């Protein structure tokens with residue numbers, strides 16, 4: 001893959017105490033495509049996301065946005081770099097005291113000078129795009145887990161991010177709701193473009209949405225390439241991983 005993509009991770013390593021979670025990770029995330037990073041629980045997928053948005057600093061290595069190392073930036077530059085990202089956390093990370101409309105409007109009211117009329121037009125369009133146009137007045141505790149994730153997605157999109165990151169979009173959802181969310185992700189991506197990254201261990205999600213697939217195993221990238229190539233790959237590690245088999249070269253520890 002070209003080394004000139006807008007979002008890159010180069011030789012990133014990270015340890016917590018004596019536990020090394022990331023071992024020299026490299027990714028050049030394809031521009032304007034959907035990449036899924038797959039890995040078993042505890043393999044460091046959320047840690048990867050936190051590095052990408054500048055919430056964690058690597059021990060060694062770099063996170064590059066447009067070729068600039070985010071940890072060589074000033075705090076202000078890093079803050080403004082973060083506004084180019086929309087992140088969909090597992091539970092939607094909604095403010096419990098605000099309805100879905102106000103949750104989605106919050107970044108616009110905080111970071112822009114848009115009028116309430118402009119905000120309303122944008123917020124309602126996004127809530128409709130994620131299938132929540134009729135639920136704008138509801139509070140987070142009045143809606144299902146799937147709806148929370150969709151509301152989190154609408155809020156993540158409201159500042160027109162170039163990079164959209166999903167932390168396990170399928171977690172806690174049944175297969176039908178997961179499939180609905182995947183359809184919405186594909187629709188929104190087609191409409192707005194952007195570089196999307198999903199981390200998950202759900203193969204069905206990966207099959208449905210991915211243009212590219214990366215596999216992380218024990219803190220290392222064991223495969224990265226076009227999704228079709230990954231699912232046709234004969235490498236025993238990749239085959240076992242994508243088939244979800246217990247027998248094979250990947251150990252269970």
Ligand SMILES: Nc1ncnc2c1ncn2[C@@H]1O[C@H](COP(=O)(O)OP(=O)(O)OP(=O)(O)O)[C@@H](O)[C@H]1O
Pocket residue numbers: 016021039040041042043044045046047048201
């Ligand atoms: N701030 C932290 N301090 C210490 N250890 C941490 C910290 N953040 C993550 N870890 C450890 O790093 C490892 C990877 O965690 P991470 O949450 O990234 O896994 P994951 O692949 O996202 O797992 P899951 O699929 O279960 O969400 C775990 O062993 C976790 O306990």
